[in-house]
Amino acid sequence: MVIQFSRRVLAPACIALLLAGSAHAAEFISILTGGTSGVYYPLGVALSQIYSKAIPDAKSSVQATKASGENLNLLQAGRGEIAFTLGDALSDAWKGNEDAGFKVPLKKLRGVAGIYSNYIQIVASADSGIKTLADLKGKRVAVGAPKSGTEINARAILKGAGLSYKDLGKVEYLPFGESVELMKNRQVDATLISAGLGVSAIRDLATSMKMIVVPIPADIVAKINDPAYITGIIPANTYEGQTAAVATVAIENFLVTHEGVPTDTVYKMVKSMYENLDQMVASHTAAKAINREEGPKHMPVPLHPGAEKYYREVGLIK
Secondary structure, X not given: OHHHHHHHHHHHHHXXXXXXXXXXXXXXXXXXXXXXXXXXXXXXXXXXXXXXXXXXXXXXXXXOOOOHHHHHHHHHOOOOOEEEEEHHHHHHHHHOOXXXXXXXXXXXXXXXXEEEEEEEEEEEEHHHOOOOHHHHOOOEEEOOOOOOHHHHHHHHHHHHOOOOHHHOOXXXXXXXXXXXXXXXXXXXXXXXXXXXXXXXXXXXXXXXXXXXXXXXXXXXHHHHOOOOOEEEEEOOOOOOOOOOOEEEEEEXXXXXEEOOOOHHHHHHHHHHHHHOHHHHHHHOHHHHHOOHHHOOOOOOOOEOXXXXXXXXXXXXXX
16 A cells, blocks of 8 residues: 555656656746946846746846857856857857867857847057057057957957067956956056947946047958958947047857757747847847848858747748
């Protein structure tokens, strides 16, 4: 009788545990972003709000990170469901570029959407004497968090200009907000920030001190010799005191996931984002550039089946 009783009680309990376990796996969507003073973070918060309504069975959360490099390694390890990344970092991760922080190729990564372009924005204090990339030599420069997309960009830009970290007076590896605080305190002369136009960190700096937006000319972009880097323009008056347009570099941003996220979940994530772009734009103006027609293009990694299903449904993939 004891054995029969145990079977009656334990069998349903085991089934309940299995069902709870499978439900638990689909309940959480961790959104990997970047520093809270950048663009990824507010867009991630908007996505979380969108997902909470569109995917009611899922509990979404936003994680502040060191951005691209960390995000991609976390996805590969299954410690996140969707992440923001720069295109060059994504390409490096897929190939396994150790210099960029990827010891092995991250082959579990899958594409979700191309979203908007980052602009590499180099700003210097007006009293530093920095007006060109060559003027960075011997200066104190903040280059982004270690192995972040911004820091990878910094290496590429300096190389294109015939410089390296060794040529700088001091190198600080810090996220946007901390870099700007050091500039305000006159502890660094310049910072390189790779983000959407109008990023809050630079807006904050421009209202606190006189600054110069340092141009990155087209010939420097050509010397970088990477198709991910294209010429771009920071329009006049993007920041207070910036009265003229400035040449720079643009790099596309992507949303990515990994192969272990269910097809239906990714489908709902893509569909709900495009159907609620107004919420994305309300969180940051960079989202104005998100265009569904561009979503599946230029992807450095294979599309996730859930994203592919959506793009086929709307006629963007035949």
